[in-house]
Amino acid sequence: MRVLFLKEVAGTAKPGDVKEVNAGYARNYLLPRHLAMVADGGALEQVRNRQEAALRRAQKELERARETEIRLRRSAVTIYAKAGEAGRIFGTVTSADIAQQLKRDAGVTVDKRQISIESPIRTLGPHEVTITLHPEITATVRIVVAAQ
Numbered sequence: 001m002r003v004l005f006l007k008e009v010a011g012t013a014k015p016g017d018v019k020e021v022n023a024g025y026a027r028n029y030l031l032p033r034h035l036a037m038v039a040d041g042g043a044l045e046q047v048r049n050r051q052e053a054a055l056r057r058a059q060k061e062l063e064r065a066r067e068t069e070i071r072l073r074r075s076a077v078t079i080y081a082k083a084g085e086a087g088r089i090f091g092t093v094t095s096a097d098i099a100q101q102l103k104r105d106a107g108v109t110v111d112k113r114q115i116s117i118e119s120p121i122r123t124l125g126p127h128e129v130t131i132t133l134h135p136e137i138t139a140t141v142r143i144v145v146a147a148q
Contacts (some may be wrong), residue, residue, distance in 0.1 A: 001026045001038040004043050016047055063135035068108055072131065072139040075106035083124055083147040093121035094147055099128060102141070121145060 001023045005013040009030070013019050018039045021030065030036040037043055079101050081089040095115035102108050116130045127143045 002032055002039040004039040004047060005030075005036045007035050009035055016051070018047075019043065062134055062136065067138045068110075068133050069137055069139040071106060071108055072102075072141050073132075075102075076142050076144060077101050077105050077107070078144045078146055080148040081124075081144050087124040089122055089124060089145060089147075091122075093127075093143070095129075098141075098143060 001019060001021050003026050004024075005015055005017045005019070008014050012021075013036075021036075026036065026038075031038075077098065079093055079097055081091070081093060083089045093110040095117060098115050099110050101111045102110050110131055110133075114132050116132065117127075118130075120145070121127050124145050124147055127145065128140050129143055131139045131141055132137060
């Protein structure tokens with residue numbers, strides 16, 4: 001019997017897989033527990049439509065990430081902080097500060113968790129941070145920390 005798996009069954013299949021299984025296994029275990037459904041033409045078409053929609057969404061996300069990367073490359077962000085002697089600032093510049101300033105200056109909304117700072121920013125001057133916009137796309141942004 002051909003079934004379409006709705007949920008993961010350990011060692012057997014993942015959601016969306018269509019496999020041939022024993023009729024008793026399907027009737028007595030998979031179907032009553034709503035782990036799978038009989039793979040008829042309508043169910044297969046529905047799965048195909050879902051997969052195509054997911055692919056289109058992924059492509060749109062990738063395009064948006066590329067556009068955002070281009071906008072980030074063009075922009076330089078200046079963050080003002082209180083500084084003491086020898087160019088050291090009080091506290092650190094955090095990823096939340098950078099995300100907030102990117103939104104103000106460049107009009108780009110970036111989540112603070114997407115920003116990775118190699119070492120804490122505690123001095124005045126230029127610094128570079130990496131922003132992960134998509135699993136395939138990262139952008140390096142130049143941050144300038146200036147005295148307030």
